[in-house]
Amino acid sequence: MIKDTIKKALQELFPVPEPVVAETPPTEAAEGEETKAKKTVKEGPRVNGVIERDYNACGYHLDAQVDPGELLAAVLILDKAGFFIESITGVDWIKEDQLEVIYDFSRYDFDLCRVVIRTRTPRTAPKVPTISKIFSGANWHERETHDFFGIKFEGHPHLIPLLLPEDADFHPLLKDFKP
Amino acid sequence: MSAPIHIQPGETFTLNVGPQHPATHGVLRVKLEMDGEYIVHAETVLGYIHRMHELMGENRTYPQVLPNLSRLDYLGALGYTHGHVLAVERASGIEVPERAEYIRAITVEMNRIASHLFWFGAFVMDLGGFTPLMYAIQDREYILDILERVTGSRLTYCYYRFGGLYNDIDDEFIPATKAFIPRMRESLKKYDALVTGNIILQKRLKDIGPLSKELCRKYGATGPVARGSGIDFDVRKNEPYSVYPEFDFDIPVYHECDSFARYKVRMDEMEQSLRIIEQGLEKLPDGPIMPAKKPKLIKPPAGDYYQAVETARGSFGIRIVSDGGKNAYRFKLRSPTYSNMHLFDEACEGMLIMDALALMGSLDLVIPEIDR
Amino acid sequence: MGTQNVPSPLEAIPPSVVQFAVADKLINIGRVNSFWPLTFGIACCAIEMMATGCARFDMSRFGAEVFRPSPRQSDLMIVAGTITKKMMPGIKTLYDQMPEPKWVMALGNCAISGGPFVFDGQYSIVLGADKFLPVDIYIPGCPPRPEALLQGILELENKVSGWNRWKDPEKA
Numbered sequence: 029m030i031k032d033t034i035k036k037a038l039q040e041l042f043p044v045p046e047p048v049v050a051e052t053p054p055t056e057a058a059e060g061e062e063t064k065a066k067k068t069v070k071e072g073p074r075v076n077g078v079i080e081r082d083y084n085a086c087g088y089h090l091d092a093q094v095d096p097g098e099l100l101a102a103v104l105i106l107d108k109a110g111f112f113i114e115s116i117t118g119v120d121w122i123k124e125d126q127l128e129v130i131y132d133f134s135r136y137d138f139d140l141c142r143v144v145i146r147t148r149t150p151r152t153a154p155k156v157p158t159i160s161k162i163f164s165g166a167n168w169h170e171r172e173t174h175d176f177f178g179i180k181f182e183g184h185p186h187l188i189p190l191l192l193p194e195d196a197d198f199h200p201l202l203k204d205f206k207p
Numbered sequence: 208m209s210a211p212i213h214i215q216p217g218e219t220f221t222l223n224v225g226p227q228h229p230a231t232h233g234v235l236r237v238k239l240e241m242d243g244e245y246i247v248h249a250e251t252v253l254g255y256i257h258r259m260h261e262l263m264g265e266n267r268t269y270p271q272v273l274p275n276l277s278r279l280d281y282l283g284a285l286g287y288t289h290g291h292v293l294a295v296e297r298a299s300g301i302e303v304p305e306r307a308e309y310i311r312a313i314t315v316e317m318n319r320i321a322s323h324l325f326w327f328g329a330f331v332m333d334l335g336g337f338t339p340l341m342y343a344i345q346d347r348e349y350i351l352d353i354l355e356r357v358t359g360s361r362l363t364y365c366y367y368r369f370g371g372l373y374n375d376i377d378d379e380f381i382p383a384t385k386a387f388i389p390r391m392r393e394s395l396k397k398y399d400a401l402v403t404g405n406i407i408l409q410k411r412l413k414d415i416g417p418l419s420k421e422l423c424r425k426y427g428a429t430g431p432v433a434r435g436s437g438i439d440f441d442v443r444k445n446e447p448y449s450v451y452p453e454f455d456f457d458i459p460v461y462h463e464c465d466s467f468a469r470y471k472v473r474m475d476e477m478e479q480s481l482r483i484i485e486q487g488l489e490k491l492p493d494g495p496i497m498p499a500k501k502p503k504l505i506k507p508p509a510g511d512y513y514q515a516v517e518t519a520r521g522s523f524g525i526r527i528v529s530d531g532g533k534n535a536y537r538f539k540l541r542s543p544t545y546s547n548m549h550l551f552d553e554a555c556e557g558m559l560i561m562d563a564l565a566l567m568g569s570l571d572l573v574i575p576e577i578d579r
Numbered sequence: 580m581g582t583q584n585v586p587s588p589l590e591a592i593p594p595s596v597v598q599f600a601v602a603d604k605l606i607n608i609g610r611v612n613s614f615w616p617l618t619f620g621i622a623c624c625a626i627e628m629m630a631t632g633c634a635r636f637d638m639s640r641f642g643a644e645v646f647r648p649s650p651r652q653s654d655l656m657i658v659a660g661t662i663t664k665k666m667m668p669g670i671k672t673l674y675d676q677m678p679e680p681k682w683v684m685a686l687g688n689c690a691i692s693g694g695p696f697v698f699d700g701q702y703s704i705v706l707g708a709d710k711f712l713p714v715d716i717y718i719p720g721c722p723p724r725p726e727a728l729l730q731g732i733l734e735l736e737n738k739v740s741g742w743n744r745w746k747d748p749e750k751a
Contacts, residue, residue, distance in 0.1 A: 085297070086297075086513065087294075087513035088513050091511075110424070112423075112425075112427045113425075113427045113546075114427055114524060115524065115539070117539045119536070120537075130526070132513070132526070134515075136438050136440040136445075137440075137445075140445055142513070144511070144513075163426075163427075164549075165546055165549055167549070168545065176261075189254070190254065191257045191578055192254060192257070193254065201261065201537075
């Protein structure tokens, strides 16, 4: 099935898929780069990897966690396979002192395969590379995530507030936001 | 539009299509750099109706957020509420009885027709024809009468609950809907003859505002905008949910990629919705409308849940990140018009301003849904 | 027509001011029978405003169907929808651009007091149109029915001119 081929192609990003362990803070784990190029060894207790999820329980098929450095490689694989960008959003894990950016991708044809890519960045100086060169639609999604969480997307052409007023300097969806 | 555009540097002026708009889209601002009547550069400014639904989702419990979802896209409110209740039901594992799902599907399709009728009236008014608005809104009033009897509101419904509905349909619903369907079919024929076949409309819309398939994919456009560009994508068929697998309906797809194709997609969708309503009324089972056992307090287990539904404007997605508490930890709303509107900045470069406004009308915008 | 022989309730009316009492009344009745609303449909209430202008509820029976897109040509501003802080300067500018006499109608709960969007942590909306505009008539509802909007127009007619279209059956 074509769907399984896509899953395998994504899994090659992460040579060792591991089951997810809840509530463990992620550690610095170097993980496999894209398929033909270099392959580094994974280490550390927390997973950066691809997990297959039960669609009926949670609504998507593949769940991949990457480091911000490997984000562009993962997104390029999806772009070449013909996915479209559904949305980009953030989550504030204040207890773990991290901000998570979640990318949703899906397909137009009947080979349904929803892919979620996550990446984490420290809360004090959040920086993630932009994917707006690959998917132009990411432009507004990233501006909105910057508005709500304060995450700087490096390389973004026009990172000014989108939904908040032009001179806003607050980030409403952070858990310690007081209006 | 056959002469090439020669733009001397420094000869452009800025035109502000400001938040107060005579058209019906809402409070949207577009800053246009113009060379005469041609658009050189467009920049959309949002945020004039930003009410922060996502923070409300975090500060309120799941049932308390239910009315908010209708205010997101008020023209197709039931579709959004449907997405929300399906997401929470998926997260909490609540089973929905069949009768409730059928009634949900029937009312969502009626709401879809009402939304497309309003779009139709407003769009043709934008292009200069004021009469179809009156006819379309009159047809829409018949739908609103039927829905008001059952739900209690005309515009911002809050009819679904987690697990089913709060109110069963009354005796008048089925006969009134059955009487409405042939009347709507007559109206569609009338619109076809009066509007679709009208040479002025065709000249205004054919070959105007081309959006290629690749452009749609890069921006994540869904709904009639994508279906007018040859992309056969409809969440009801690609990613079926609720009782849509039981219905036999087609998805209209046109390949011309221009505004006329998007117009035709929506007109055909109204006919398909009528088919779904007919089949739904025939197959409507008896039974309860709420499950026998459902949790008193909605507290989904910790994790990430996503649900997509097909609304009148495209694929509406809702992501609930839960930490096991009464409120959602993160309540993300993926609005289809947000992705569709994003296309406009790139697509309208080099167009005449009147063609750009025809393109904007064919995207079917509802601004509170973009600004959330 | 001079006023020197008419006792005036005020201290002193300069003789150059001429009062056309009956004509004023007629002019006011003419005014209220032809409100020209400025379309300021922001959100959901705008749809009910449009439905009121259309065939079933028909605002033109009361003379108010001429929605003017330009503030320079209108005299009734219907604020329909939630007002955000980003939008507020724009609304104030529009109000200032309207020529006198002008009136403001707050349509819907959001324009009255913020509506269903008031919660702890709301940073973005203005809690009602009367925070910065002199509102003449409030129409509650979320969204209010078109009949409520029509009643609002009738009440405003009474407020502006003191004239009623028909006798109130409850007071008869």
